[in-house]
Amino acid sequence: MHYQAGINTVFRRYNITVVVAFIVIILIAFSAASFRYFDQISQHKQQSLAEIQQEALQLNLMLEQSVEAVVGIQEYAEYLLKHPNEINIPMPSLLQEEDMFYLNKPLHDVIKQGKRLSSNITGLGQVSQFGALKKQEIAMANALTPAFVAAQNILKEATWFYYISLDNFVNIYPWVDREIWQFSEKALDSQHNKSMRVLTAKDNRVIWSPPYLDAAGGGMNASLGTGVFHQDKLLGSVVIDLNLSRLHASLPELESNTQGFVLYNKNNDVLLSKRLGKESLSYRASWQDLLPESLQGLTAKHLATIGDSERLGDWFIEKQLLTANGWTLLKYQRYEDFSAPQYSDFIFVFSMLFIGLLAFLMLVNTMTKRTFIKPTTEFISHIEYCAVGDPGKVSPAADWLHWFQVVEDIFAQNRSLLLQLTEQNDVLDSRVIEKTKALQETSTKHQRDYALLRSVMNAIPELIVFNDPDGLLMGCNKAFERLANHSVDQMLGVNSANFMPIPLAKEIKVLNALNKNVYPQQALI
Incomplete structure (x- = not known):
């Protein structure tokens, strides 16, 4: 019974060790898979951020080219105004119709005759009353047409190039017949033009407009413009209209309807939005119209405080600032979709590690049972049989x-x-x-x-007493018991003189003194 309890204890400890090893295998597999998962997530974030940086760089390059183009045309315009004699630019022929005047060119059918490499000048006022400065300004505006043509060949996303004068006229390219469009004073009252009126010659810069819907039905546009000065006086501005749908087309295609790109400015104006299966914006949209519900509370101010890649709840946000004009390109997607490949890899790695380590544990367990546990059990049983004198019941390996x-x-x-x-x-x-x-x-x-x-002794009538060296009674005969009137048991350990008559006791004392208290061996009678 004692042996069996010991065997059970050993095997119970072995089984506990196997269970602990199994738990350790799970922890090792989970830890290794988790380490790989978070490392891959970090690399995936870096790769994804590098992709959006590349996309933002491409957009920024387009916008910088637009900025360079409008600044180059503005510098050319100011040069023409500053050196009218150096470059002899004639005053174009203008046609007066009531209060409006136009560039004197015949009507042009773009469909039948093709694209016209010419701009159109239209404005308010009487040509006969124009002063020298206005004539010089109109000649300058007309001379900008080759620059407009060259810029459009470079800026594929640009739709309109024009010089708009504070003196109520505009030179617009490509050509637009006056039956379709003509100058109106309302053009000078636009928010973009008002923002450029505050420019000075020393503080001249490129100003971007909020997004707006193109009157020609080309979708959402944004304009950039800068002031044209002559002798520190603001005469007008060079403006380029950009079609945002063409910027929309330059962004990569999305893989899921939960992903999206948003381009916005510092005022929370949405310039473009790209989603799977959705066309470019053809209307003024807000955050609430475009973003998922849980992201609709975001603002440009809030987004400026977070990193370039951030997880917000169930969503993963990436953004890049465009240095050309301060716009921000934002990409959003569900974090579950973003991390799906890494999560699948995590499950695969965890499963492979778990299965491999479990198989190794099972192999070790099987080999241990075969090479140690079973022989050990037989050996212990053999010991038990040998203990009872029956050693031949177990056949050893x-x-x-x-x-x-x-x-x-x-x-x-x-x-x-x-x-x-x-x-x-x-x-x-x-x-x-x-x-x-x-x-x-x-x-x-x-x-x-x-x-x-x-x-x-008891038959002897004389008194017989046995004392120890200290004179204490050790025994006596019946004659002394009768004399002392006490039994021997009562007198044991007491001085025998106490039980004798006084004369006899004195004689005993004298005898003891003569023998120097060494009691004689003879009996006293």
Whole structure:
């Protein structure tokens, strides 16, 4: 029973070790897969951020080209105004119709005759009353047409180029017949033109307009313009209209309807939005119209405070600032979709590690049971059988045969020694019995002798007293008991003189003094 309890304890500890090893395998597999997952997520974020940086760089390049174009045309316009004699630019022929005047060119059918490489000048006022400065300004505006043509060949996203004068006229390219469009004073009252009126010659810069819907039906546009000065006086501005749908087309295609691009400015104006299966914007849209519900509370101010890539709830946000004009390109997608490849890889790696380590544990467990647990169990059983004298019930493996034989030899020797010990115990027992019997016989003889001596002493009529060296009574005969009127048991350990008559006691004292208190061996009668 004790052996069985020990075996159960050993195997229980072994099973606990296997369970602990199994838990450790799970932790190792999970830790390794998690480390790989977060490392891949970090790399994926860096790669995704690099992609949006590249897309933002492409947009920024387009916008910088637009800025360079409008600044170049503005510098050319101011040069023409500053050096009218150096470059002899004639005043174009103008046609007066009531209060309006136009560039004197015949009507042009773009569909039948193709694109016209000419701009159109239209404005308010009487040509006959124009002063020298206005004529010089109109000549300059007309001379900008080649620059407009060259800029459009570079800026594919640009739709309109024009010079708008504060003196109520405009030169617009490409050509637009006056039956379709003509100058109106309302053009000078636009928000963009008003913002350029505050420019000075020392603080001249490119100003971008908010997004607006193109009157020609081309979708959402944004304009950039800068002032044209002559002798520190603002005469007008060079403006380029950009079609945002063409910027929309330059962005990469999306893979899911939960992804999207948004281009916005500092005033939270949405310039473009790209989503899967959706066309470019053809109306003024707000955040609430375009973004998922949980992101609709975002603002440009809030987004400026977060990093270039950030997780906001269930969404993953990436953004890049366009240095050309301060616009921001934002990409949003569900974090679940963003991390799906890495999560799948995490599950795969975890499964492979878990299965591999579990298979290794099972192999080790099987080999341990086969090479150690089973032989050990048989060995312990062999020990139990040997202990009861039946060693042949378990057949050992070849590797364990030596140890089985050692156990059998040990138990055989133990049995031989135990037999010898038993025999010696029997011999000792017989001797003890003999000695005990002899002692009993001796004791019986001594008792008989004592009884005989006692009876002799009690038969003597004289007084007999036995004292120890201190004079204390050790024994007496019946005659002394009768004299002392006490039994011997009552007088044991007491000075015998206390029980004698006074004369006898004095004689005893004198006798003791003569013998120097060494009591004589003879009896006192």
